Ligand code: 13P
């Protein structure tokens with residue numbers, strides 16, 4: 066499009082509407098409105114899309130993003146988008162996955178300190194050592210990992226498809242055990258669901274590892290009738306206390322379908338904020354933990370990324386084919 070054509074923005078009433086039930090108009094005007102309008106203009110000028118993870122704050126999630134979802138949905142969207150620039154409102158591994166699917170496009174991460182304790186827990190060398198110790202055992206890696214680790218992987222998975230990926234790999238490879246890394250709790254939760262033996266790695270999500278079964282029981286006593294939804298990155302003892310366990314998109318779908326009166330989302334804080342805006346009839350009980358990495362992404366950081374076109378994600382050419390193949394194999398499993 067013409068870079069200098071004036072961009073027609075929706076009215077402020079329309080921009081505010083999606084968050085009207087969860088934040089005061091005055092506050093939104095003062096803190097967010099100017100950045101939101103600047104970002105919407107820049108997106109048109111740059112032919113950019115913003116992909117936002119479900120843990121992004123409501124003013125990002127509801128007011129500037131083009132597509133929202135869990136890690137799986139973001140990977141699929143990155144594979145399909147026709148925009149020239151992808152801004153990842155999420156963390157580094159999500160931006161890397163988008164880049165793997167679009168090596169020729171510009172993928173921006175608005176703050177390059179937005180890492181992940183799971184991705185940081187394991188190196189490519191660690192994976193090579195595991196493979197050497199367990200020859201012939203397929204390696205299934207959570208997408209919360211670096212491109213270098215993905216390049217050592219047979220098939221990736223997310224929390225949204227982990228069970229399906231493990232069952233498919235076990236069936237197609239004719240094996241009854243897999244190497245599942247780096248999230249030990251996700252692997253143990255999938256083992257409990259499938260009975261398939263897992264060789265695990267002691268990586269944990271710093272947000273979900275903090276929840277305890279005692280805490281969940283206490284919330285149930287304080288809020289009789291509350292429906293508990295736990296992310297599978299939580300310890301298995303916590304998942305055992307829940308009524309439902311699934312990815313962030315799975316939790317959203319559960320609330321959309323069942324419309325519980327009271328829900329407790331055992332996960333990152335913004336998830337409840339974002340769902341509260343969509344489902345005002347549900348009361349969200351919030352024992353949440355903040356992800357410091359997700360919270361690095363702010364409206365000013367997104368605006369700056371689009372103004373300066375930084376920081377563009379780069380992946381060494383030598384890693385791209387193998388890392389991309391492990392993500393593509395995952396996306397082929399429906
Ligand atoms: P999902 O949104 O894929 O469930 O993942 C949660 C997460 O921790 C991403 O960082």
Ligand code: SF4
Nearest residue numbers: 181182270271272356
């Ligand atoms: Fe990583 Fe956990 Fe933060 Fe997700 S919530 S980015 S898994 S540290």
